[in-house]
Amino acid sequence: MSDWIDVCALDDLDDEDVTRFDHGGRTYAVYRCGDRVHATDGHCTHERVHLCDGLVMDHVIECPKHNGRFDIRDGRALGAPACVDLKTWPARVAGGVIQIQV
Template sequence: MTQWLDAAAFNDIEDEDVARFDHEGRTFAIYRIEDNVFASDGLCTHEHVHLADGLVMGHVIECPKHNGRFDVRDGRPLCAPVCEKLRTYPAKVEGGRIFIEV
């Protein structure tokens, strides 16, 4: 069963930035790019580093440890050392809040 989780206030995340969201022992990364929001697992698939500490450039998140990159729209790896896709989740904005579906 899926559910929508209230993850953050839209205005708390700056444009082209990422925020960490923890829920029931899981970590997610919430991205704001222009007026769009995206969500993924919060740990890099390479060495399980928090992606919220990384750098967002356009639709790309760069892992802070080894500079691996993922497309936040679909989780696909874009350069070494990452080779495993990042799991992504539907995200939406309602009433100034960001919700993710897990």
């Protein structure tokens, strides 16, 4: 069974922002878009650059290195150089805390 893991307070993450979260030997990228939260693998599938340094706009994260773009809602790669989708993880807000299910 998968567990819900606390990431941070919802108020600690600005709207259209991303944070890095490391847990269990894995790096995640956790996003806030309004009152919705999302989680993906923390590295770009193109060259394994940390996505936490990228730009989030309209549910899209842009990798800071080669501008690969992904839809944070489903992990879909949106064009070259990123051609492989990101793995996504269930995310929620419970009691004002962002949680992901791993």
